[in-house]
Amino acid sequence: MKVAIDIYGGDYAPKVTIEGAIMALESMDKDDQIILIGDENLAKEKIKSLGGNVTDFDFIHAPDMIEMDAHPVKALKQKPYSSISVGFHYLAKGEIDAFSSAGNSGAMMVGAMYSVKAITGVYRPCITSILPKEDGGAGIILDVGVIADCKPDVLYQFGILGSIYAESVYGIKDPKVALLNIGEEEEKGNLLTQATYKLMKDSNDFNFVGNVEARDVFDSTSDVIVCDGFTGNVVLKEAEAFYKILAKRGMLDDYFKRFNYELYGGTPILGVNGNVLIGHGISSSTAIKNMLLLSRDVAKAKLPERIKNAFK
């Protein structure tokens, strides 16, 4: 697999992106390639200064960069030679198998929609996060911030997307898909979840197990939790609050350590015609390493092809 990364992506780039790429090498197969997108000379210098080997990598030269807080649409138009623009150009041509960045996530989202585009039939591509389960496994929650306002049919599709992702990348057989709600009974919830339940309850597209309350998101009731991006983002950030407080108090045990975002690295954008991964702006080298490994796994799983088949 040819997995590419934007060397400028993230608050501590390019140092940590190059460092993370060097770390990822160890876990890559012989036929995997890591491609660094950015200023080629700068990338090579950084590799050397970090004790890496320039010949371990491939390079795509992109002299320009999109700032973290730039307006996505404007920046992509004004900077065709930025690492993000160039990355999507190569992805759309099929010359790389996956493209990752911990940079401007709006530009990554817009870039994906304009270059590889949404898969036909998918209303709203979305992003995911991992819920560490008490039993040792991992659950998927989606959406976690891209689509703040959802219609019931959009949530229904999240069920399909999350189910395919959980099965093909995380190896969860016939994933249990639950709707995040404020009561377990069918009639509970807001207008959105009430209507979504009706769509999901007879689904043949995924294994719907009913409503799940936020008190049960870390147990084994479900493998995939579906919600609108506003609610998903709240769930994610509240978990982050607890993680931070526990860390501050020196209370991170084996379970709570698994709430560290660095372990997961990033999320694919589910529902686009290509393997596009977004990482946290504050990504460390460990996070970058894990995003690269996830991008390799996502590419190997042929996620877009599977989603395309489901939406045929």
Add this chain to the structure above:
Amino acid sequence: MKVAIDIYGGDYAPKVTIEGAIMALESMDKDDQIILIGDENLAKEKIKSLGGNVTDFDFIHAPDMIEMDAHPVKALKQKPYSSISVGFHYLAKGEIDAFSSAGNSGAMMVGAMYSVKAITGVYRPCITSILPKEDGGAGIILDVGVIADCKPDVLYQFGILGSIYAESVYGIKDPKVALLNIGEEEEKGNLLTQATYKLMKDSNDFNFVGNVEARDVFDSTSDVIVCDGFTGNVVLKEAEAFYKILAKRGMLDDYFKRFNYELYGGTPILGVNGNVLIGHGISSSTAIKNMLLLSRDVAKAKLPERIKNAFK
């Protein structure tokens, strides 16, 4: 203050309600009275069997009860001699200062709306929960489950209600009111929070401090957090998930112990013409005790009068 409690309210009633009432006596002033609403003979027997003193209490006889899972409107109509119906009757007549129950919360909500009624001008009375702050204080979050779908003007009013509650009952001067959102900037969020921000930003009715993300709900950025009842319920139940996992792992330190709902006992219904408090169905005697003490504090603070003045 004459604070009344439904002896049938809660999963472990009437044992724990009577036990809780006995425990509350110690913290009551001389001129405070606890009134037990339910079968008078049963109440007296229970007091004796628990080693209490019958003369410490007053009684309002109500031979019937509304089951936890009964349909609120039907049950209130069909059971005029139930403890909840009788409680509201006495509250509406002004013969008791506060009425609490850990029973059917739907019946408590509907009963409040039909008997003492919503304060003129308040669109949707709501309920609250406590957010234990890392600095030792307490924050208020509202709504946490009654109004799952809110309009911006309803959220705006939650800002007023929460602010008055925090100041008059929790003694927080000029409480900092924040809007729960998925980004700090004004333009972030879903359609609801974007529109609500516009209403709140120039408010003279409370001290609006902007958006707060779920990662910051336990810090001192805000004293009152406003959100729709769906989101608030999710925040509450996710905190419950962490509390339960920490408890199971024997990791409850002084801070995390404060997530125990028993310490707070219940919530007033904010925005009705009377002091009505709702407790958790699983209430222990400690929770009942604390709900009674909170009902005393709420009555002393003249919460409905303060809210009435704000909505004049």
